[in-house]
Amino acid sequence: xxxxxxxxxxxxxxxxxxxxxxxxxxxxxxxxxxxxxxxxxxxxxxxxxxxxxxxxxxxxxxxxxxxxxxxxxxxxxxxxxxxxxxxxxxxxxxxxxxxxxxxxxxxxxxxxxxxxxxxxxxxxxxxxxxxxxxxxxxxxxxxxxxxxxxxxxxxxxxxxxxxxxxxxxxxxxxxxxxxxxxxxxxxxxxxxxxxxxxxxxxxxxxxxxxxxxxxxxxxxxxxxxxxxxxxxxxxxxxxxxxxxxxxxxxxxxxxxxxxxxxxxxxxxxxxxxxxxxxxxx
DNA sequence: ACCTAAACCTGGGCGC
DNA sequence: TGCGCCCAGGTTTAGG
Numbered sequence: 001x002x003x004x005x006x007x008x009x010x011x012x013x014x015x016x017x018x019x020x021x022x023x024x025x026x027x028x029x030x031x032x033x034x035x036x037x038x039x040x041x042x043x044x045x046x047x048x049x050x051x052x053x054x055x056x057x058x059x060x061x062x063x064x065x066x067x068x069x070x071x072x073x074x075x076x077x078x079x080x081x082x083x084x085x086x087x088x089x090x091x092x093x094x095x096x097x098x099x100x101x102x103x104x105x106x107x108x109x110x111x112x113x114x115x116x117x118x119x120x121x122x123x124x125x126x127x128x129x130x131x132x133x134x135x136x137x138x139x140x141x142x143x144x145x146x147x148x149x150x151x152x153x154x155x156x157x158x159x160x161x162x163x164x165x166x167x168x169x170x171x172x173x174x175x176x177x178x179x180x181x182x183x184x185x186x187x188x189x190x191x192x193x194x195x196x197x198x199x200x201x202x203x204x205x206x207x208x209x210x211x212x213x214x215x216x217x218x219x220x221x222x223x224x225x226x227x228x229x230x231x232x233x234x235x236x237x238x239x240x241x242x243x244x245x246x247x248x249x250x251x252x253x254x255x256x257x258x259x260x261x262x263x264x265x266x267x268x269x270x271x272x273x274x275x276x277x278x279x280x281x
Numbered sequence: 282a283c284c285t286a287a288a289c290c291t292g293g294g295c296g297c
Numbered sequence: 298t299g300c301g302c303c304c305a306g307g308t309t310t311a312g313g
Contacts, residue, residue: 072305121290121291122289122307171306230305271305272305
């Protein structure tokens with residue numbers, strides 16, 4: 001599911017392929033997804049693609065921007081004359097685009113297209129003035145992020161005052177940006193911390209280990225092109241392989257690689273948590 | 282203020 | 298074969 005490494009991998013692909021293009025037309029097949037005035041996009045060039053947490057900002061040099069959130073099953077797929085024959089992952093919904101999951105099509109110059117696919121239709125695309133994008137509550141309320149401004153010191157101060165389970169805290173975007181269920185589970189395993197413990201009860205040294213683990217699991221995922229356990233594909237419609245390297249996520253019933261105890265699955269705040277009762281203490 | 286749970290959606294997998 | 302149910306989980310909203 002798209003978390004920081006997945007969205008960052010999409011961002012890098014768009015940065016490489018989309019920048020320099022102009023948007024010539026937008027076909028909105030599902031109005032639920034697309035909000036704003038598409039005409040505002042037509043007289044400028046894409047200059048930059050930014051990521052804030054799990055959200056994307058596509059900047060255009062006419063003062064407007066596209067803000068995008070793919071939620072769980074959204075895909076942004078770029079196709080042009082060069083990539084037209086590159087096989088698409090079956091997760092895109094078929095061999096060709098557009099298909100039945102294509103909700104928005106951006107027709108670009110030089111015969112290229114950007115397709116927004118979304119099976120479950122949770123995602124959104126908003127046209128906004130660039131100066132207004134960061135005022136969206138989603139961006140405005142984003143907490144410090146791994147690889148940016150998430151420091152050990154910040155985490156130690158944050159954890160001290162919070163009595164919710166550490167796993168639930170890691171996934172709260174307003175407190176720490178970019179971590180979702182996969183990396184919360186794997187980072188807690190990597191640092192040997194029980195996901196049920198209250199954040200305020202963690203020792204400074206444990207928070208230091210957790211900070212390190214967050215970065216190491218996300219770095220590893222980026223290296224493998226992120227995780228395609230569900231619907232994720234990159235900006236060229238290709239799958240990642242981090243799902244082959246999950247530490248505990250989705251591995252309930254299997255043996256822990258560190259202590260050979262069985263990996264358990266519980267619910268926390270309505271979501272699945274996977275952990276090893278043997279070595280996460 | 283703090284926390285939980287349902288809602289938003291669709292399709293795949295399971296039991297019967 | 299098919300029906301009903303559960304599950305996936307990022308964010309928003311409603312409610313305790």
